[in-house]
Ligand SMILES: Cc1ncc(COP(=O)(O)O)c(C=O)c1O
């Protein structure tokens with residue numbers, strides 16, 4: 306079943322009309338489908354059945370507690386990049402032993418908190434981080450499980466802002482240096498070397514770069530084995546793309562099958578850190594048309610969602626599909642869909658042929674990943690509500706921010 310589909314002339318999320326959600330919770334509102342998130346996770350879990358493995362959902366893609374709780378109940382592991390994400394996962398019922406901690410800038414506090422919680426592994430991104438982790442673990446009299454994030458220098462063929470596996474990117478340890486850094490890690494008494502990790506970029510639409518990276522990592526694992534450094538797991542990161550428009554990315558099942566074929570009897574636990582491919586198409590941003598503004602040059606639809614709610618179009622010129630919730634007859638025009646923010650870059654979509662009237666509801670599709678999580682309070686706008694639909698029911702999993710929330714914690718100057 307499609308999570309979002311038209312029935313009786315209007316768009317539904319599972320069994321709930323989006324117009325009902327707008328009436329109940331207002332707009333702009335993110336709406337997620339439980340069934341679609343489950344299907345997204347299960348596409349990985351099913352393909353990995355029978356293989357020692359963990360699907361560590363990348364929390365940064367959508368860190369709503371309801372979403373994390375749903376994934377924790379399915380047995381997911383989690384990939385985190387901050388203590389904030391760690392606390393979210395724990396609050397949502399995630400198991401510490403299924404958490405991997407990624408990121409180039411882990412602070413000492415991050416490390417202490419993750420060691421206290423007992424995470425499964427730190428994905429370490431530099432020599433300096435390795436030394437810092439050794440010191441923190443020694444002071445706590447524990448051993449930190451580590452994997453090095455190796456930068457395999459492959460071109461992911463994606464937007465330059467979201468490619469991470471090239472020499473010139475800030476991420477990871479160069480593959481040419483990796484063996485030496487592993488030797489250093491293995492010599493540090495409070496570190497336990499358990500894995501190899503990489504993540505080459507996001508929204509990849511072909512398998513070739515993943516497999517290229519995999520070959521380089523397997524070669525490294527073999528060389529490490531010869532040096533007596535036994536690697537227990539291989540973490541291939543996230544990055545599998547989704548269809549926003551007409552892309553045809555491989556499915557998780559195809560990807561995993563190709564990976565398994567290349568492992569050739571090696572005794573490695575497989576880890577993945579998918580974010581977008583689990584949640585992107587499980588969500589829409591529901592918004593309403595405030596004004597139609599016709600100028601000599603352009604037709605604008607000013608909507609109540611803006612770049613502060615969904616920054617992907619402004620930041621990456623990302624194309625996101627926009628569809629009417631209750632299509633109606635009328636004159637089709639070519640609209641730029643813009644928000645109320647005082648920036649020319651505040652657009653959600655450009656040059657879309659739509660039949661619109663003021664008050665119409667629109668759904669911006671594929672907004673379940675890197676949507677709400679990248680939102681801000683710019684222009685002192687409150688953040689959108691988030692609603693999870695489960696069959697015939699809709700639950701508010703995060704309430705809309707109130708005006709008072711927007712300056713809570715700030716203070717006037719002392720007299
Ligand atoms: C280390 C790491 N793992 C996993 C992900 C998730 O990527 P995606 O949402 O493309 O699957 C990211 C983001 O690109 C990342 O930086």
Ligand SMILES: N[C@@H](CCCC[NH3+])C(=O)O
Pocket residue numbers: 365467507508617674675
């Ligand atoms: N936030 C990005 C992807 C970056 C992935 C995080 N490493 C997007 O919306 O596409």
